[in-house]
């Protein structure tokens with residue numbers, strides 16, 4: 001039996017719907033049956049009611065504290081995404097600082113900083129970056145957003161939006 005049965009509902013079967021991140025739009029028609037996939041949730045994969053209760057208690061305990069947890073700023077501020085509180089926890093780190101470069105590994109970050117390169121705009125063209133990192137870095141340097149030349153771009157370009 002899955003979690004939720006304690007609320008008086010006998011759940012015999014549960015399915016999780018989510019976006020298929022392997023789906024690639026062909027630029028013509030959306031294949032919704034491929035874009036959205038459903039997965040059966042087996043009882044062995046579900047979270048026990050007691051576990052949910054324990055997690056909630058722990059979260060409320062932390063939320064009720066007078067002071068926030070003493071966690072120092074670090075890699076978790078930008079990886080996997082730039083935290084919305086970055087400026088609060090990282091005062092003195094200017095916009096365009098290499099540490100704000102999302103998903104840059106700690107080794108690469110250390111290499112840049114130890115070479116005296118603190119601005120994304122000063123990352124040399126021959127500094128080893130992944131294709132995506134290079135693209136984002138070039139975008140910061142040029143001040144121009146990157147727009148994929150893929151089929152979705154061509155599809156969007158042909159669309160008109162209704163105005164109210």
Ligand code: SF4
Pocket residue numbers: 071072073074076077078083084085086087089090
């Ligand atoms: S910036 Fe975000 S992730 Fe980093 S310490 Fe502050 S709250 Fe935590």
